[in-house]
Amino acid sequence: MKYLLVAVVALGLLGILGFFAFAWYPAIPPVAAAAPRSFAPDLITKGQMLAGGGFCAECHTAKGGAPYAGGYPMATPFGTMYSTNITPDPDTGIGTWSEAAFARAMREGVAQNGSLLYPAFPYDHFTRLADEDIAALYAYFMTRPPVHAPARANDLQFPLNIRYTLAGWRLLFFRSERFAPDAGKSAAWNRGAYLAEGLSHCGACHTPRNRLGAESASDAYAGAVIDNWVAPPLTVANPAPVPWTQRELQLYLHDGSTALHGVAAGPMAPVVHGLAALPEADIEAIALYIADLDGAAGRTAATAGAVARAMSYASLGTGQGIDSDTRLYFAACASCHYNAGAPNALRPDLALSSALYLADPNNLIQPVLQGIASREGIPDIVMPGFGHALSDNDIVRIAAYLRRTRTNLPPWPDLESKIAALRANDATAH
Secondary structure (H helix, E strand, O other): OHHHHHHHHHHHHHHHHHHHHHHHHOOOOOOOOOOOOHHOOHHHHHHHHHHHOOOOHHHHEEOOOOOEEEEEEEOOOOEEEEEEOOOOOOOOOOOOHHHHHHHHHHHHOOOOOOOEEOOOHHHHHHHOOOOOHHHHHHHHHOOOOOOOOOOOOOOEEEOOOOHHHHOOOOOOOOHOOOOOOOOOHHHHHHHHHHHHHHHHHHHHHOOOOOOOOEHHHHOOOOOOOEOOEEEOOOOOOOOOOOOOOOOHHHHHHHHHHEEEOOEEEEHHHHHHHHOOOHHHHHHHHHHHHHHHHHHHHHHHHHHHHHHHOOOOOOOOOOOOOOOOHHHHHHHHHHHHOOOOOOOOOOOOOOOOOOHHHHOOOOHHHHHHHEEOOOOOOOOOOOOOOOOOOOOHHHHHHHHHHHHHHHOOOOOOOOHHHHHHHHHHHHHOOO
C-alpha cells in the first residue's frame, strides 16, 4: 500500500508537471517599433484589405473608441471579455511584437509574453492563414496610429479567469493547421473556402457551440444565436423559402440586401461593410463556397413558385371585413413592405424574408424594435425603429399575423416574453 500510494502521488505530480509543460509557451523577445516606411506600400494595402475581410475593427474597436484600440465587450456564457489593443503602441498595444510573435498569436492563440489567448479571438480559424497574408496583416497593423489604451480586465468565472485552464480547451478542440486546397474543386471554390473558413471565420457565428464554448464540428454552419440575433444555418437546413444561390449570396454580401431574402442587420451588417474591402472576385468566391454548402444549385426550381406565392399575399387585407391584426400590419408595415408583381430589394416583401421562417423570431423582432440605420443594410436606406410607437402586444400581433398568413409553419411560442426580454436588453445596451 505504501508503494502504491507513492506511485499514485508520483504519477499525479508528473501529470501536473506535464500539464504545465503543455500549457507553457516561452515569451518572444520584444523588438524595437518598426518604422512605417519599412513596410512596402502594396503590402500595407493588402493588409488593409484583409483586415476588412476579417472584420478586425469590429471586435477591436470599442464604441466611440479609436480604431483597433480594443476595449470592445464580448458577452459569453462564462462572463465578459474585452478585446485588446492591436495598434503599435509600445506600452499597451503590439508595438514591440515581432512578426513571429504576431504570427504565433494569429495561428496558435499565444501572446507575445507566452500567455494563452481566449478563443473569443478566433485563432482556431486564423490558424489556416497563409504566410503572405499574415505578413500583410502585420504590416497594416504596425503602420496604424499608435493609441495608448490599457487593456480592460476580463470579468470571467473561476477557474476560467486562470489562463492555464485554456490548455485543456486547446487539447480538446484546437488544431494548428494551414488551409489545404481541395484538388477536386475549382480555384474559385478553394479561394472561397479559404476566406470563409479562415480570414472571415464565418463558422464563428454560424456554427453552434458546445458547453465549453467550442464550435460543434458535427454541426458546422448549422446556425447559432449571436448577440440576440440568429445567425441562420448556411446548409440545406436554412428554412428560407428561396434557396441562397451563389447569385443571391453575392448580392447580399456585396450590397447588404437581396429582394429574395431581405436586408443585412444586427451583427451581419458590419460583415457586409468589412467584405467591401475585398475584391469582387473574393466575394464571388465566398458566395460560391457557401452556396455549395447548402446545395442551392439543385434547388433553384423552387424559386419561381416561392416568389409567386409571396407576391400572391399582396391582395391580403385589401377586401372588406379584414381583422384587426391585418389592419395593424397595414398601418405599421405595409406602406413600405408592400410588393406587388415583383420583389423589391429596397423594400423587401416580408413573405420572402428569411427572418419569418426561422424557429426563433429574434431576427424579425429586433428590426421592429430598433430599426435599421443608414450604416446597416442598404446604404442610406433607413427603417425606423418602432420600439416607442408599438407596444409589446402590438409587435406580438404583427409577428404572429405574418407567421400565420405568410408561412405554413407553427406559431412562435412565448412571443410576448421574447419581445419583452429583447426590449429590456435593448434598453440596457443603450
